[in-house]
Structure formats: structure tokens, C-alpha cells
Amino acid sequence: MLTEIKLRxxxxxxxxxxxxxxxxxxxxxxxxxxxxxxxxxxFDGKAKMLSLGTYPSVTLAQARLSRDAARAQVAQGVDPxxxxxxxxxxxxxxxxxxxxxxxxGEQWMARQDVAEITAAKSRWVLESFLYxxxxxxxxxxxxxxxxxxxxxxxxxxxxxxxxxxxxxxxGQVFRYAILEGITDxxxxxxxxxxxxxxxxxxxxxxxxxxxxxxxxxxxxGFTGQYVTxxxxxxxxxxxxxxxxxxxxEWAEFDLDEAMWRIPGARMKMKAAHLVxxxxxxxxxxxxxxxxxxxxRYVFPGLRTASRPMSENTINAALRRxxxxxxxxxxxxxxxMAATRLNEMGWKPDAIERQLAHAESNKVRExxxxxxxxxxxxxxxxxxxxxxxxxxxxxxxVVAINRKAG
Numbered sequence: 001m002l003t004e005i006k007l008r009x010x011x012x013x014x015x016x017x018x019x020x021x022x023x024x025x026x027x028x029x030x031x032x033x034x035x036x037x038x039x040x041x042x043f044d045g046k047a048k049m050l051s052l053g054t055y056p057s058v059t060l061a062q063a064r065l066s067r068d069a070a071r072a073q074v075a076q077g078v079d080p081x082x083x084x085x086x087x088x089x090x091x092x093x094x095x096x097x098x099x100x101x102x103x104x105g106e107q108w109m110a111r112q113d114v115a116e117i118t119a120a121k122s123r124w125v126l127e128s129f130l131y132x133x134x135x136x137x138x139x140x141x142x143x144x145x146x147x148x149x150x151x152x153x154x155x156x157x158x159x160x161x162x163x164x165x166x167x168x169x170x171g172q173v174f175r176y177a178i179l180e181g182i183t184d185x186x187x188x189x190x191x192x193x194x195x196x197x198x199x200x201x202x203x204x205x206x207x208x209x210x211x212x213x214x215x216x217x218x219x220x221g222f223t224g225q226y227v228t229x230x231x232x233x234x235x236x237x238x239x240x241x242x243x244x245x246x247x248x249e250w251a252e253f254d255l256d257e258a259m260w261r262i263p264g265a266r267m268k269m270k271a272a273h274l275v276x277x278x279x280x281x282x283x284x285x286x287x288x289x290x291x292x293x294x295x296r297y298v299f300p301g302l303r304t305a306s307r308p309m310s311e312n313t314i315n316a317a318l319r320r321x322x323x324x325x326x327x328x329x330x331x332x333x334x335x336m337a338a339t340r341l342n343e344m345g346w347k348p349d350a351i352e353r354q355l356a357h358a359e360s361n362k363v364r365e366x367x368x369x370x371x372x373x374x375x376x377x378x379x380x381x382x383x384x385x386x387x388x389x390x391x392x393x394x395x396x397v398v399a400i401n402r403k404a405g
Contacts, residue, residue: 002027007055010035025067027055037063039070043079050080099182101142101173102135108176115268117243117311122169129154129166139174140183144190151195160198167191205332207339212236213391215328218321220392227309228317230288231299235314235330237281237385239337239355241268242330247308248298250289255282273356274371276378278385341384350376 002021010019012033018026028036037052052058052066070080097103105126112119133150134142147170154163171188178184206212219232235245244262253260260275267273277285285298292300299309310316314330334355341351350373 002060004060007035007060021060021064023067023071025052025063027063037066039067039080041070041074041080043074043081048079048081050084098138099140099177100135101137101139102131104139104177104180104182105131105135105173107180108173111176113270115243115266115270118268125162125166125169126173129162130170134170139177140185142187144187147187148191148194151191155195160196163195164198167195205335205339206328207336209340209391212336212340212388213394215321215323216388216392217394218323222317222321224317224320225302227288227292227299227302228313230284231309231314232317233284234281235333236336236388237278237284237381238275239334240273240275241334241356242314243311244273245330246299246311246313249296250293250298251296253277253285253298255285255289258282267356269356271356274374274377275354276374276381278382280385280389281381337384340387341380344383344387346380346383347373347376349373350380353377354380 002019006019007027010027010029012029012031014031016028016030018028018038020026024040026038026040028038030036035055037055037058039050039052041048041050050070052063052070055063058066073080073083109119109122109126112122114122130150133153134147137146147167151163151167151170154166167188171186174183174186174188178186206215216236219229219236222229222232231245235242238245238260240262244266247266248260248262252262255277258277258279258281260277262273262275264270264272288298292298292305295305297305297308299313301307301309315325318328318330319325338351338355342348353372354377
């Protein structure tokens with residue numbers, strides 16, 4: 001049996017050794033000299049050992065009490081080592097933050113590699129329509145019925161497309177949670193067909209040649225801000241997405257080479273994009289460069305040059321010219337070009353590449369993918385600009401197909 005005097009007399013040796021007390025309790029003396037209490041026992045026929053602390057922080061009397069408690073567990077068929085581990089895991093789990101829908105949603109958002117405008121739309125849907133009802137709920141407890149009630153609130157306001165998008169975003173968050181081992185349930189899976197289908201709405205665009213000519217003449221007569229006028233003139237010539245146009249930076253342009261290189265970070269598909277510039281486009285850009293060329297943005301905002309022009313500037317200018325949202329939008333210049341260029345006989349693949357339509361699994365290395373069909377696209381962009389000039393002049397225009405030149 002150990003005593004306090006004997007414990008204080010123990011000294012380390014060249015190798016670890018133990019001194020028994022009784023009923024499985026022993027003190028362990030390592031080379032470091034720090035005495036450690038150990039309870040040795042057998043459970044299910046296997047020899048095991050349980051740590052009971054260090055001496056003198058744990059006195060001999062305390063160590064014996066801990067041993068007696070562990071012996072009682074063994075007698076009751078409970079493995080004290082396994083019980084301690086389970087208790088520790090329970091404490092860790094209790095201390096861990098509750099994985100709410102908002103918390104997981106923010107984790108999912110942080111991992112999205114998308115254009116900022118796309119990320120902003122996702123945040124808007126989550127914060128406006130999902131977080132108010134579901135944000136504080138543990139994600140693993142949210143049921144299909146609960147999610148449906150939330151979505152139908154949005155639907156009841158007439159925002160059918162928004163309700164559909166909210167369902168999609170919720171599903172993306174739940175699937176992320178499944179992959180991360182946070183939950184094993186995606187309640188959106190059983191909501192197929194539960195929401196009203198919104199009517200498919202395409203971006204308004206003018207495609208009739210005569211009406212296109214009228215629009216181009218109206219743009220020439222625009223009396224608003226000069227920067228906005230230049231954006232209006234370039235929109236039909238370049239037919240990029242509105243966000244790509246308004247956020248254009250001078251550093252991306254080589255006017256001598258007549259090329260606009262848009263980095264992948266600013267593209268919807270995160271793939272770099274090349275826009276060959278027609279002589280008409282270069283002329284407009286050179287004139288605009290004398291006004292905004294000393295700044296970062298080609299089309300700076302009206303209030304501050306440190307930000308690009310507003311997202312609604314082009315559409316507001318079209319409204320000012322008398323075109324309603326049902327007739328023409330900033331995005332509509334893409335539909336105009338796609339429709340007319342296909343009818344003019346240009347190769348569909350070249351048109352699609354110029355529109356930056358790409359499958360997400362396509363190669364995205366530097367500008368390799370961006371340069372596909374570049375020679376034909378360069379000819380096409382010049383022919384398109386010449387074609388628009390003809391429409392604007394109001395004369396009889398003969399379409400220039402891809403075989404020309």
C-alpha cells in the first residue's frame with residue numbers, strides 16, 4: 001500500500017516504472033518524474049488502463065476514490081474508459097455551435113466561385129426570403145413542410161420566379177450540408193411540383209431590322225450623360241452582358257490591337273473572354289478615353305469614379321428613349337445579335353462563343369478557351385458593326401455572311 005511519505009520519496013529511473021497501491025490502483029513514474037495515477041482493470045477479457053490524474057494535484061485519497069468509482073462501473077458492466085470518452089464527446093458536441101440554416105448558408109456562400117453580381121443575387125434570395133423564417137433553425141431539423149410554407153409565402157406575393165429561385169438556393173445549401181456531414185436530409189427533394197410554375201420570360205429584344213435601325217438612330221439622338229451615350233452605342237456593337245459592359249476597365253483594352261480581354265473573375269461562367277473590337281467600337285472607345293481614360297472604369301458612376309455606372313443606367317436610358325421594358329433591355333442587345341447573326345449565316349459555334357455561352361465543364365485555362373473561332377469572330381464583329389451602320393442609315397442592307405471577305 002502506498003503512503004504520502006512513500007509517494008514523495010519516489011524518484012525517476014532510466015525507464016518508466018509503476019508502484020502498486022491496491023485493487024488495480026498504481027502510480028506511474030516516468031523519466032520526466034511527474035507521477036501519474038493509473039487504474040488497471042480487465043473488461044470483456046481485455047487488459048485496460050484508465051488515467052486518474054497526476055500527483056500531487058490528485059492526492060492518494062482522491063485517487064483511491066476515483067479507483068473505487070471505476071471499479072463499481074466495471075462491476076456494473078460499464079467500461080469506464082469508454083464511458084469517459086462518450087462523456088467527453090457529448091461535452092464537445094454540446095459546446096459546438098448549432099449549425100443553423102443561416103450559418104450553413106453563409107459557409108456555402110463563402111465557397112462559391114462566381115461573379116460578384118451572381119453572388120449578390122444569391123445573398124439577396126437567402127437574406128430576403130429564406131433567412132427570416134429558417135435562418136435560426138438547426139438545418140437538420142427543417143422539414144419539407146416547413147420549407148414549403150416559407151416558399152409559399154413568397155409565392156403568395158406573386159413572385160413566382162423568386163419562389164422558384166429560393167427553392168433552388170435552399171437545395172444548394174442543403175446539399176452542401178449533406179456533403180459536409182452536417183445533415184443527411186434535403187427537404188427540397190420532395191417539393192417537386194409543389195410551387196406554381198412562373199411563365200417563361202425572355203429578355204425583351206428588337207430583332208426586326210427596321211426597328212433595330214430606328215433604335216440605333218434614337219441612341220444617336222440621346223441627350224443624356226456622354227458616358228451613358230457611349231455605353232448605349234457600344235452595347236449593340238459588343239453585345240456582352242450588361243454587367244460585363246458597365247464594369248469594363250481600361251486596363252482590359254488594347255485599342256491598337258482592337259481587342260477587349262475580360263478576365264474570368266468578371267464573367268458569369270468564370271472563363272476569360274475575348275471581344276474583338278470593330279473599327280466603329282474602337283472609334284467610340286478612343287473618344288471616350290479622353291474623358292474617362294485616367295480612371296479605372298471605362299464607364300464610371302455619376303457620383304464617384306471609384307465605382308462603375310449603376311446597374312440600371314442602360315435600361316433607364318432606353319426608357320428615356322421611349323422603349324419600355326417589354327420592347328428592349330440592356331440584355332436584349334445579346335438576343336438581337338444572336339438572332340440576326342444566325343439569320344445572316346454566321347457559324348453558330350462562333351456566335352455562341354462570342355456570346356460567352358459555355359458549358360461549365362469546358363476548359364478554362366487563360367485565354368485558350370476564349371480564343372476559339374477567334375479569326376471568324378473578328379470578321380463577324382466587323383461585319384456586324386457594318387451591318388448596324390447600314391440599318392442606322394435606313395438604306396437597303398444586304399446581310400454579310402461568314403463567307404464574305
